[in-house]
Amino acid sequence: MFRTLVCFVLLGAAPAHVLADAVPSEEAVEGLFTDQTFSPYANRNFPERPLWGDSHLHTGLSLDAGAFGNTLLPDDAWRFAKGEQVISSTGHPVRLARPLDWMVLTDHTDLMGFAPDLQAGKPGILADPKGLEWYEGYIAGGEEAGKAAFDIITNFSQMTLPEILLKSYSPGADAFAFTWEQIVMAAEEHNDPGTFTAFIGFEWTSVPKGFNLHRNVMLRDGPIRALQMVPPVTQPPFGDTDPKALYSWLEEYQEKTGGRAVAFAHNGNLSNGWMFPTEDTYHGGKVDEDYVAARAKWEPHYEVTQIKGDGEAHPFLSPDDEFADYENWDVGNLDITELKTEDMLAGEYAREALKRGLMLEEKFGVNPYKFGMGGATDSHTSLATAEEDNFFGKSVSVEPSASRIKHPFIANENGEIPGDLLVASGYTAVWATDNTRAAIFDAFKRRETYATTGPRIGLRFFGGWDFSDADVETRFIADVGYTKGVPMGSDLRPREGDGAPSFLIAALRDPVGANLDRVQVVKGWLDSDGAMQEKVYDVAWSDDRVADQNGKVPAVGNTVDVETASWTNTIGTAELVKVWSDPDFDPNDRAFYYVRALEIPTPRWILYDKLRFGTDLPEDAVLTHQERAYSSPIWYTPAE
Known part of the structure; x- marks a missing residue:
């Protein structure tokens, strides 16, 4: 009778009375089945498919995105990433060809909450002469709005923001705390374990001398832990542009909340050589045992491709590589206040950083540039579009129109980065066992990720x-x-x-x-x-x-x-x-x-x-x- 039961089980389902009358004892089945199952897909414990996402996206809550006219908020960004159709800030109906599996919203922390209040013309902003000037430019729209936005960014990078505005939108201010809570709770609302993962995150926006040292931060956690602290900023006296200040915040976050966090840099190509230092000094301190250990601990990932240029390789550094000239941006720093020189390039590109990491490991016993690869959009439109035929640009000012190519990313007396050089890139594929915060975060930590410039290549x-x-x-x-x-x-x-x-x-x-x-x-x-x-x-x-x-x-x-x-x-x-x-x-x-x-x-x-x-x-x-x-x-x- 037991043989009859096995045959039924192999072919399909056994009749109920057979199962009831002839359940074999544990001794009877011992040794019958081995770890090797007939089905090659059973008992797998490794990731079986890549999960696609964007690890770097801004909404209208970000200082620069809002100043350029982005009126879409986190709820819009989350719905769009999940495959819903939304209306862009310029009135375009837009939808992704294929939904994402996960995303990190990374609004800038400095002056968090300022942009929506500027758009609304809040009295506290209009009372300041600069605030009034920026508001009038925003309301005028077009070229005047662009000038106002660039003036805000210039004052930010030169650390000349009006004191009253800085104080009103920095840690300790109600607007700052409220905006952080808004970001955290929107992510929680849209997080759907197993279907779509919404990460709580932010961008730490260090840009001394206009040299890009930005880092994005991704939390493994939900609101119970995330709301125990507010994110760090870079503008003094409330913050610091030294990456070690960010590492200290990450350490405090984990110790205080019991949560987990990682950081990852991007756009070394706009850092004028400061992103991957090897010399005795770097911006803020020394490249020593403490620095390499902290960077290795907190930065297991690098954003190698995005809207502001591809950062894998450069033909000057890799002259024998015929594909090293892909979407390079090598004019200068982030605002082209300092032009690029060839000696800066080695501190800017991922391949060179990986080599420098070997050298530093030889010296210190730790490799600070042992990172996994990823891609992201860094879009400031709230729209995570990386497809060439569905590209909504860097900011609202260059959403689809007949004239957007004529708008340079940046232009001044030193030169320009033309609008046609914006890159429709990119996404990160994660080999994770489940579509959850825990599984995807852990894949980032073990660096089982890869970057694409947009296509979903397996x-x-x-x-x-x-x-x-x-x-x-x-x-x-x-x-x-x-x-x-x-x-x-x-x-x-x-x-x-x-x-x-x-x-x-x-x-x-x-x-x-x-x-x-x-x-x-x-x-x-x-x-x-x-x-x-x-x-x-x-x-x-x-x-x-x-x-x-x-x-x-x-x-x-x-x-x-x-x-x-x-x-x-x-x-x-x-x-x-x-x-x-x-x-x-x-x-x-x-x-x-x-x-x-x-x-x-x-x-x-x-x-x-x-x-x-x-x-x-x-x-x-x-x-x-x-x-x-x-x-x-x-x-x-x-x-x-």
């Missing part, structure tokens, strides 16, 4: 010592990857045998996007002389192209029709899977490896503007690009 990257070509034949890449190696964001396990590390890589095109061109591995290492080195390897590619004697693969081609802003997937491939072993491995050298996956060329957002508005494009405008994904690195450390 990317797996595992490192180990015994992956083989046979492993690419399985359809269960993750099973093999987690069993035989470690995922992106990890350290390689101790070396086994005398061989080089091997890596299992799988890239899948966005289901509604462009085919893939190639997959590359970027390696950085510290050689025996202590010099930082790098190399980019083409490891898998589409079509019938053949690598040359230097390992370089020819361009994939270009199917973009610039007149119709369209392309065809007649080149490239849907999937690239490869096991690759480092041919230049030296077991004595500290190293890191990460994957860069490239799509075939597609139109940039300005071509869609030309198609829809008849916009005249600048003669030198870049019309097409190759969107991409960046995995978090895997690190190798020699045995002691």
